[in-house]
Amino acid sequence: MERCDFCELPIGGGCACSLVREDRGASGSGAASTSKSVPFPNGTILISPRGIAHRPGCMHQSDSEIKAPLWGWITAPDPQLWRRLSAGSPARATHGNTERVATRRCQSCDA
Secondary structure (H helix, E strand, O other): OOEOOOOOOEEOOOEOOHHHHOOEOOOOOOOEOOOOOOOOOOOOEEEOOOOEEEOOOOOOOOHHHOOOOOOEEEOOOOOOHHHHOEOOEOEEOOEEOOOOEEOEEOHHHHO
16 A cells, blocks of 8 residues: 555545645646646645744645745755654755744644
């Protein structure tokens, strides 16, 4: 059974991250082909101005408004980074505003 890169739960069997994958195009390029465009590659960690990590497609964020200089992001994070993310194990953005540091995960994205 295929497991999620973020949460390691089975896709379709407990992994809520798979909801983002359903909006992906069949090309595998990471770009959405639906009207709900997700401009970030699958697996990206988005970092808000408040230091909260989100996933693309977060229900309470508009992906079209996520851009530098307000936001930063990590496009190819270590698959375990999402679970390690905390005040004791922060993550610094590698793209966008690289001064952004996430110290906690969005509760909606983490569910």
